[in-house]
Amino acid sequence: MSEPLLKIxxxxxxxxxxxxxxxxxxxxxxxxxxxxxxxxxxxxGCGKSVTSLAIMRLVPRPPGRYAGGRIVFDGTDLLKAKKxxxxxxxxxxxxxxxxxxxxxxxxxxxxxxxxxxxxxAHSGLRAxxxxxxxxxxxxxxxxxxxxxxxxxxxxxxxxGQRQRVMIAMALxxxxxxxxxxxxxxxLDVTIQAQILELMDDLKTRTGAATILVTHDLGVVAxxxxxxxxxxxxxxxxxxxxxxxxxxxxxPYTIGLMAAVPSADGAPQKLSTIPGSLxxxxxxPAGCRFAPRCALADGQCHTTPPPLREIADGHVxxxxxxxxxxxS
Amino acid sequence: MTPxxxxxxxxxxxxxxxxxxxxxxxxxxxxxxxxxAIAxxxxxxxxxxxGCGKSTLGRLMLRLIEPTxxxxxxxxxxxxxxxxxxxxRLRRDMQIIFQDPFGSLNPRMSVRETLxxxxxxxxxxxxxxxxxxxxxxxxxxxxxxxxxxxxxxxxxxxGQRQRVGIARALATRPKLIVCDEPVSALDVSVQxxxxxxxxxxQQDLGLAYVFISHDLAVVRxxxxxxxxxxxGRIVEEAPAEDLFAKPxxxxxxxxxxxxxxxxxxxxxETVSAKGDAPSAMAIPPGCAFHTRCPIATARCSAERxxxxxxxxxxxxxxxxxxxxxxxxxxxxxxxxxxxxxxxLNERRRAREAEVTA
Numbered sequence: 001m002s003e004p005l006l007k008i009x010x011x012x013x014x015x016x017x018x019x020x021x022x023x024x025x026x027x028x029x030x031x032x033x034x035x036x037x038x039x040x041x042x043x044x045g046c047g048k049s050v051t052s053l054a055i056m057r058l059v060p061r062p063p064g065r066y067a068g069g070r071i072v073f074d075g076t077d078l079l080k081a082k083k084x085x086x087x088x089x090x091x092x093x094x095x096x097x098x099x100x101x102x103x104x105x106x107x108x109x110x111x112x113x114x115x116x117x118x119x120x121a122h123s124g125l126r127a128x129x130x131x132x133x134x135x136x137x138x139x140x141x142x143x144x145x146x147x148x149x150x151x152x153x154x155x156x157x158x159x160g161q162r163q164r165v166m167i168a169m170a171l172x173x174x175x176x177x178x179x180x181x182x183x184x185x186x187l188d189v190t191i192q193a194q195i196l197e198l199m200d201d202l203k204t205r206t207g208a209a210t211i212l213v214t215h216d217l218g219v220v221a222x223x224x225x226x227x228x229x230x231x232x233x234x235x236x237x238x239x240x241x242x243x244x245x246x247x248x249x250x251p252y253t254i255g256l257m258a259a260v261p262s263a264d265g266a267p268q269k270l271s272t273i274p275g276s277l278x279x280x281x282x283x284p285a286g287c288r289f290a291p292r293c294a295l296a297d298g299q300c301h302t303t304p305p306p307l308r309e310i311a312d313g314h315v316x317x318x319x320x321x322x323x324x325x326x327s
Numbered sequence: 328m329t330p331x332x333x334x335x336x337x338x339x340x341x342x343x344x345x346x347x348x349x350x351x352x353x354x355x356x357x358x359x360x361x362x363x364a365i366a367x368x369x370x371x372x373x374x375x376x377x378g379c380g381k382s383t384l385g386r387l388m389l390r391l392i393e394p395t396x397x398x399x400x401x402x403x404x405x406x407x408x409x410x411x412x413x414x415x416r417l418r419r420d421m422q423i424i425f426q427d428p429f430g431s432l433n434p435r436m437s438v439r440e441t442l443x444x445x446x447x448x449x450x451x452x453x454x455x456x457x458x459x460x461x462x463x464x465x466x467x468x469x470x471x472x473x474x475x476x477x478x479x480x481x482x483x484x485x486g487q488r489q490r491v492g493i494a495r496a497l498a499t500r501p502k503l504i505v506c507d508e509p510v511s512a513l514d515v516s517v518q519x520x521x522x523x524x525x526x527x528x529q530q531d532l533g534l535a536y537v538f539i540s541h542d543l544a545v546v547r548x549x550x551x552x553x554x555x556x557x558x559g560r561i562v563e564e565a566p567a568e569d570l571f572a573k574p575x576x577x578x579x580x581x582x583x584x585x586x587x588x589x590x591x592x593x594x595x596e597t598v599s600a601k602g603d604a605p606s607a608m609a610i611p612p613g614c615a616f617h618t619r620c621p622i623a624t625a626r627c628s629a630e631r632x633x634x635x636x637x638x639x640x641x642x643x644x645x646x647x648x649x650x651x652x653x654x655x656x657x658x659x660x661x662x663x664x665x666x667x668x669x670x671l672n673e674r675r676r677a678r679e680a681e682v683t684a
Contacts, residue, residue: 043514044485144602158603159377188376188541190600193585197598215514218587222595241591247663251671257660258668259519263544263571263586269526270519270548271668274675276484294675323667 003075004031005176005209006055011069013047013054016062020281024050026233027069030226032177037203037210039224039241041217043256045277046230052179052213056096057086074176092122095170095208099182101162105154111138111165112150115172122173137168142198160191167198171206181213196223217260221245229253232278232288235307239314249316251323252289287318295320329403330364331503331535332421337361337387337397339380343608355607357383359559361397362634367502368529370536372550372567374543374582378607380559381539385505388537389421390414402502419449422496426508428488432480438466438491439476445498465494468531470524486517493524497532505537510545522549543586547571555579558607558615565640575642575650578616583653614644622646 013025025047032038040048053059055071057078071078073094078086090096098104106114115137116130125133131150138146141164154162163183170178180199184192200223203210212224220227220241227244229237229252237250248254258271275292278284286303290296299319307315310322339358342351357380365371373381386392388399390406399406401417409417425431432441442462446452452461463473469490480488489509496504506525510518522545528534540546546553547567554564555576563576574580581600588595600619605611611618617627626645634643644650660668 043516160603188604189543189585190376190581190598191603192587193595193598196587196595216587217515217589221589221591221593222587245589245591245664246661248661248667251667254664254667254671256515257589257664259516260589261519261522261542261544261548262589263547263583264588267548270522271672272519272523273516276486276517294671294678323670 005034005036005074006032006211007070007072008051008055009070009072011051011054011071012067013050013059014065014067016065022280023233023283024064024280025054026283028230028233028235029069030228030235030238032209032211032226034176035203035207035209036226037212037224038226038228039212039214039220040228040230041214041220041256042230043215043277045232045280047233048213048230049181051230052181052211055179055211056090056094057081058090088122091118091169092173093176095173095175095178097163097166097170097178097180097183099185101159101166101186102154104166105162107154110151110153111157115150115165115169118169118172133172134168137172138165140171140202141165141168142194143168158191159187160194163187163191163195164198167195167202171202171208174206175208178208178210179213180210182215183212184219185214185216192219199223217257229256232283233280234288235317236289237314237316238307239311239316243311243314247311247314247322249310249314249321249323250289250318251293251295251320253316254323255292295323328366330400331367331369331402332388332537333364333400334388335362335398335400337384337399338395339383339387339392340395353608356559356610357607358387358394361561363554363561363564365503365535365537367535368533370529370538370549370551372538372540372546372553373556374540374546374553375556376541376582376604378558378604379556380607381541381556382507384556385423385507385537385539389418389423389505391423415449419499420501421503421505422499422501423505423507424489424492424496424509426511428485428492429480431492432488432495434480437477437479438462438471438494441491441495442466442476442498445495449499451499461498465497468497468528469494470520484517485513486520489513489517489521490524493521493528497528500532501534503535503537505539507539508541509538511540511542518545525549543571543582555582558604558610560615560643561634561641562616562644563640563642564634565642569639573640573650573652575637575640575647576616576644577620577622577646577650580650580653581619581621622649 009029011025011028015022015024028051042048066079112134115134119125119130119133135146135150143149143164184195224241227241228235231252237253255273273292278288284290286301287305290300305317305319307317309315338360340354340356343353345352375381387394439462442465443458446458446461452458462476466475471490510521538549550567553567553570554561557578563579599621602619613628613630614632617623632643632645634641637647
């Protein structure tokens with residue numbers, strides 16, 4: 001394949017809070033190919049949401065600051081792009097879906113009006129045509145009786161229906177890239193399953209690439225082609241989904257997978273990761289996971305491990321990967 | 328054995344008020360006609376999606392809200408007859424842990440004050456020395472240390488706050504704790520720590536838990552028995568093993584199928600529950616689930632199925648006899664994951680041994 005659709009290199013996003021500099025994203029890099037679904041997975045505070053906001057240049061400034069790196073979308077460095085250019089991209093070639101549809105939809109406009117606004121702003125459609133297209137989009141995302149729902153206000157819809165409206169809005173201008181930040185976290189499991197199924201289905205129909213930010217390894221396993229595992233502002237492992245689950249390399253990835261309770265089989269005592277996230281203003285000098293890692297030794301505490309290729313397309317930042325039995 | 332807690336015919340209707348005169352325009356039946364019993368030392372999970380009434384049921388059990396009808400018996404005592412000091416005495420035996428420990432801990436009270444309050448209120452410790460000793464003991468039990476006592480809630484991480492919440496619940500030496508989504512707000516690695524702590528406490532202290540959760544994977548790990556709720560009613564109740572091996576109610580099956588499995592070699596099940604849950608203000612006639620059910624027939628929309636025993640299970644479905652046998656689910660963890668985890672654990676134990684030596 002030629003140039004990837006999106007290429008992030010050495011991204012640095014810092015937050016200046018109370019005299020400290022929090023390195024929320026510290027040297028993150030990955031690529032998203034056309035039509036590909038890439039999952040960013042990690043626990044709270046790992047920098048996954050800030051990374052996704054940075055792609056849209058939506059990190060609040062201040063306190064945030066883009067301290068370095070490049071985000072190249074189809075040949076353009078978004079960190080250097082003009083404001084006007086960014087406005088055209090957001091909701092145009094890049095669509096967004098957020099976790100809580102109630103706070104991202106405007107409560108005083110009908111769903112149809114909000115979808116139509118995006119259409120008139122980006123595609124220059126006339127009001128009447130935009131409304132027809134809005135109904136079409138609501139039909140596409142599986143909202144029942146869309147010609148009536150188009151005139152509903154967000155509060156008249158259920159959580160799952162609101163998320164469908166958000167997806168319709170994100171898809172309004174045939175984006176090349178869809179960024180979904182925890183799109184199903186606020187939903188019940190049966191509704192989550194419906195929305196994930198819808199997103200899968202739309203992906204094959206529209207061919208849009210997707211970045212799926214989530215804390216849920218189950219969602220990643222079922223929906224993504226590639227996975228980026230983040231810890232304390234950095235990428236610790238990156239691999240095709242099947243390889244990540246079949247052959248996890250980084251001790252953090254291994255700990256995370258073992259901590260997830262399973263709905264199948266007999267219950268077992270859950271594995272835990274001792275300790276907690278290091279402070280992001282004074283991260284450890286070496287590997288950021290070293291204070292919590294069973295393998296950490298002198299080198300791990302002094303020198304940050306680089307991302308190394310362990311297998312084809314599978315990289316991990318651990319001095320000891322691949323971990324093999326020595327005892 | 329006498330159950331530690333039994334509820335019979337428990338029902339709660341909330342009035343819905345609208346307009347400037349706050350006129351009652353309808354009722355929400357949050358909990359309808361629930362019968363349950365919990366044995367000492369047992370964990371009963373109550374599972375369901377948002378709005379099914381599971382949290383209301385938990386609060387009714389503790390008499391934190393008054394039921395519209397029904398009876399709650401704690402350790403052989405009918406709690407409905409009690410008020411004032413007698414009820415307060417009874418509250419020692421039943422405690423609650425909330426989902427959001429930040430919202431349930433007083434931000435202006437240090438951990439010591441938070442933990443000392445129930446001790447004093449219930450006369451479990453009165454001198455400064457006995458209180459200090461009891462607080463230290465509670466903190467140790469919950470995996471914190473004595474130096475945490477002087478700190479305030481905002482100084483703790485989410486997992487530590489939940490530990491404080493658990494310590495507070497343990498202060499009165501209860502026999503029963505209602506855990507209302509205790510790990511839903513936590514990251515997985517921390518969630519595992521809290522679940523292991525709850526299990527250890529149950530083993531040591533013989534506690535009974537009512538574990539309210541929407542997460543079936545978590546429930547699989549903690550529950551001895553599971554009750555599934557839908558729109559205020561229990562639709563299935565069974566020993567955990569049986570419920571997960573052979574769910575008899577189609578709603579239970581769709582809940583189980585909907586859990587995303589952390590295993591890319593397994594395809595996602597197609598969603599069997601259609602559409603959204605109806606409003607609790609307009610519950611469908613007949614079986615409340617028939618509007619979303621993949622196997623509903625004409626009978627289901629006309630006649631409400633009663634909760635009836637079927638083997639070890641109680642189920643409210645006309646078609647429970649025809650429930651398909653679920654294929655035995657494979658183990659999800661890959662060989663490499665298990666092997667590497669074993670190496671990490673072995674190394675960790677070796678280090679701990681070194682430190683203690």
